[in-house]
Amino acid sequence: MIARSPLPKQAKLKNATPIWRKEDRADHIYRVAAEIMCEKGYEATSMNDIADAVGLTKAGIYHYIRGKEDLLFEIMSYAMDMVDQDVIHPAQEIVDAEERLTTIVERHAKRILEVGGAVTILLEEMYALTPAHRRTIRARKRAYFDLVRQTLEELAAEGKLREINPVVGTFSLFGMISWISRWYRRDGELSPQQILHDFREVAVSAVLRTRGGAATRALPAARAALRKKVAR
Amino acid sequence: MIARSPLPKQAKLKNATPIWRKEDRADHIYRVAAEIMCEKGYEATSMNDIADAVGLTKAGIYHYIRGKEDLLFEIMSYAMDMVDQDVIHPAQEIVDAEERLTTIVERHAKRILEVGGAVTILLEEMYALTPAHRRTIRARKRAYFDLVRQTLEELAAEGKLREINPVVGTFSLFGMISWISRWYRRDGELSPQQILHDFREVAVSAVLRTRGGAATRALPAARAALRKKVAR
DNA sequence: CCGGGTTGACCGACCGTTCGGTAGAGTGTA
DNA sequence: TACACTCTACCGAACGGTCGGTCAACCCGG
Numbered sequence: 001m002i003a004r005s006p007l008p009k010q011a012k013l014k015n016a017t018p019i020w021r022k023e024d025r026a027d028h029i030y031r032v033a034a035e036i037m038c039e040k041g042y043e044a045t046s047m048n049d050i051a052d053a054v055g056l057t058k059a060g061i062y063h064y065i066r067g068k069e070d071l072l073f074e075i076m077s078y079a080m081d082m083v084d085q086d087v088i089h090p091a092q093e094i095v096d097a098e099e100r101l102t103t104i105v106e107r108h109a110k111r112i113l114e115v116g117g118a119v120t121i122l123l124e125e126m127y128a129l130t131p132a133h134r135r136t137i138r139a140r141k142r143a144y145f146d147l148v149r150q151t152l153e154e155l156a157a158e159g160k161l162r163e164i165n166p167v168v169g170t171f172s173l174f175g176m177i178s179w180i181s182r183w184y185r186r187d188g189e190l191s192p193q194q195i196l197h198d199f200r201e202v203a204v205s206a207v208l209r210t211r212g213g214a215a216t217r218a219l220p221a222a223r224a225a226l227r228k229k230v231a232r
Numbered sequence: 233m234i235a236r237s238p239l240p241k242q243a244k245l246k247n248a249t250p251i252w253r254k255e256d257r258a259d260h261i262y263r264v265a266a267e268i269m270c271e272k273g274y275e276a277t278s279m280n281d282i283a284d285a286v287g288l289t290k291a292g293i294y295h296y297i298r299g300k301e302d303l304l305f306e307i308m309s310y311a312m313d314m315v316d317q318d319v320i321h322p323a324q325e326i327v328d329a330e331e332r333l334t335t336i337v338e339r340h341a342k343r344i345l346e347v348g349g350a351v352t353i354l355l356e357e358m359y360a361l362t363p364a365h366r367r368t369i370r371a372r373k374r375a376y377f378d379l380v381r382q383t384l385e386e387l388a389a390e391g392k393l394r395e396i397n398p399v400v401g402t403f404s405l406f407g408m409i410s411w412i413s414r415w416y417r418r419d420g421e422l423s424p425q426q427i428l429h430d431f432r433e434v435a436v437s438a439v440l441r442t443r444g445g446a447a448t449r450a451l452p453a454a455r456a457a458l459r460k461k462v463a464r
Numbered sequence: 465c466c467g468g469g470t471t472g473a474c475c476g477a478c479c480g481t482t483c484g485g486t487a488g489a490g491t492g493t494a
Numbered sequence: 495t496a497c498a499c500t501c502t503a504c505c506g507a508a509c510g511g512t513c514g515g516t517c518a519a520c521c522c523g524g
Contacts, residue, residue, distance in 0.1 A: 040359060043275030047514060059516075060470050068514065124414075127272055162437065164430035165422065172434045175411025176404045182356075183403045190397065198396035202404045205394065206438035254502085279480060291482080292504050300480065 026064045029054050034075045038118045042072055042125045072125065073133040079119040080140045086111050088144055097154035098208065104148060105173065105203045106196070112180045113192040120181045145170060152207060162209055169207040176203050258296040261286050266307045270350045274304055274357045304357065305365040311351040312372045318343050320376055329386035330440065336380060337435045338428070340409050345424040350413045377402060384439060394441055401439040408435050 032054045037045045047068055051058040065071055087107045094100040112120060123141070126134055152166035161169070176199070184195065264286045269277045279300060283290040297303055319339045326332040344352060355373065358366055384398035393401070408431070416427065 041273070041275060041357075043273060044359065046512075048512090057471060058514085059472075062515070063469065125273070127276065162433055164433050165426060167422065168427055168430040169434055171411060171415045172408045172431065172438075175408040175414075176438075177407075178411065179403060179407025182407075190399065194397065195400055198400040199404065201394055201396050202401060202438045206404075206408075206434045257503095278478080280478090288503095289505055290480085291506075294481070295503060 029061055029064055030071065030074055030078065033071050034078075034119050034122065037072070037075070037125075038121050042122065042128050069128065069130060069133070072122065072128055073130075073137070075119065076123055076129075076137050079123055080137065082111065082115075082119075083108070083144065084140075088147060091147065091151075097151050097158065098160060101148075101151050101155065101208070102200065102204055104151070105177070106200050108177050109180060109196055109199050109203075110192075112177070113184060113196055118181045120178060124178075145174070148173060155208065160208055160210075162207055164207065172206060173203055176206070254296070261293055261296055262303065262306055262310070265303050266310075266351050266354065269304070269307070269357075270353050274354065274360045301360065301362060301365070304354065304360055305362075305369070307351060308355055308361075308369050311355055312369065314343065314347070314351075315340065315376065316372075320379060323379065323383075329383050329390060330392060333380075333383050333387065333440070334432065334436055336383070337405070337409070338432050341412060341428055341431050341435075342424075344409070344412045345416060345428055352410060352413045356410075377406070380405060387440065392440055392442075394439055396439065404438060405435055408438070 029050065033045070033050045036049055036053060040049070047058050047061070050071075051061050054061060065074075087104055090107060091100050091104045094103055112118075123137070126137065129137065149166050149170045152161055152169050155161040156166060180195075180199070261282065265277070265282045268281055268285055272281070279290045279293065282303075283293050286293060297306075319336055322339060323332050323336045326335055344350070355369070358369065361369065381398050381402045384393055384401050387393040388398060412427075412431070
């Protein structure tokens with residue numbers, strides 16, 4: 001994404017409308033910065049790295065951003081925006097707890113697998129934020145956490161939850177989900193569709209009872225044999 | 233752990249056997265460095281941070297260590313040693329796949345919960361290692377991964393695995409386990425025993441079939457009510 | 465010729481690391 | 495006992511380098 005290795009520092013084309021509208025350029029900087037920070041880590045990424053990748057000098061990008069920490073905060077906020085939009089809000093409108101849970105799992109995993117959901121990794125670099133920014137992000141993460149936890153509590157009341165503390169269940173779910181962006185490779189052998197299907201099965205049945213998979217229990221031997229080909 | 237705030241830079245006592253044997257002091261440095269790096273991250277931790285915490289000058293600690301990267305590698309190797317000793321080796325001697333899986337989950341989680349298993353977090357900072365060191369650590373992690381994956385494959389052959397790709401199952405398990413050290417607080421409300429019990433239930437039934445919890449299905453309403461007190 | 469966009473030069477702070485030096489305990493010798 | 499020497503443990507200072515960030519000047523389309 002956004003590969004621009006042998007590109008001159010500045011596009012010298014005469015152009016009535018400049019190639020970059022200001023806000024587009026800012027967006028571009030955020031996007032490139034996110035990409036680099038995701039793979040190298042926040043601390044290990046220098047402003048020069050970002051400037052080079054974006055085709056400006058370090059001084060140049062300060063025309064668009066306030067500073068490095070602000071960059072991180074903005075990216076984190078954007079990541080949370082996406083989660084809000086794609087996962088939390090749709091889920092909040094679902095009344096049935098079980099359906100809400102599966103939606104959360106499915107939508108969040110889908111985001112990571114299909115969109116550039118690697119941004120989620122940066123959500124772990126909380127220590128690098130100023131206290132104020134850290135509070136903001138923490139509150140948003142907390143809201144998400146509470147949504148899942150309350151969903152598990154509802155499921156417990158319905159007798160659908162396993163004999164587990166909802167908090168432990170919630171953390172376990174978040175662990176599985178967050179981990180995806182660490183191991184999923186777009187060029188790997190497993191297709192997003194297959195991963196998504198299997199992952200939903202794993203995540204949901206981790207916390208819910210009676211998910212023996214009655215519907216799919218047919219032909220287990222055949223499917224197991226098929227699967228052995230892939231592995232090893 | 234190892235709190236020594238108001239301790240003078242150097243213990244000036246006359247003592248036939250010095251307070252610190254050299255290897256002890258080195259160990260102490262590794263331990264303190266691990267602690268700080270765990271909570272701040274590798275890059276964000278300066279040698280001065282470590283020196284201050286250990287009660288020496290920055291120059292002084294170079295008497296005991298080779299460098300910062302070496303410090304990280306040594307800590308990672310130690311973490312893997314512990315996993316080898318406490319989890320992998322005991323598990324390798326178990327012939328029954330299901331028992332092996334539960335043992336792995338239980339022992340690894342127990343390590344993180346009871347010993348200072350937060351070191352596991354540092355195992356994610358692979359990019360900071362030299363290529364040679366990175367290869368070493370990666371190989372050890374890979375061996376662990378393969379152990380779990382092969383166990384899941386055995387379980388698939390036995391018809392005990394859910395209808396999932398073993399690789400996805402393995403990653404999900406590692407996600408849940410690794411995540412524990414990010415959220416578990418020793419001074420939190422949940423006891424290690426309770427977490428361990430619930431976590432095993434979650435992790436094992438994430439990948440295994442027919443774990444409806446028949447044995448503990450009694451009194452679900454009462455237990456659910458009890459649990460609601462804790463949360464919120 | 466005005467002004468937004470961009471630059472190269474540069475700043476102070478801090479990084480990991482090294483080096484010369486030293487306090488003090490141990491050891492050998494007389 | 496006294497002195498000379500060695501060795502370990504450690505420190506102060508400084509190294510070369512990079513960091514995030516700033517600024518006066520310039521370019522160029524309007």
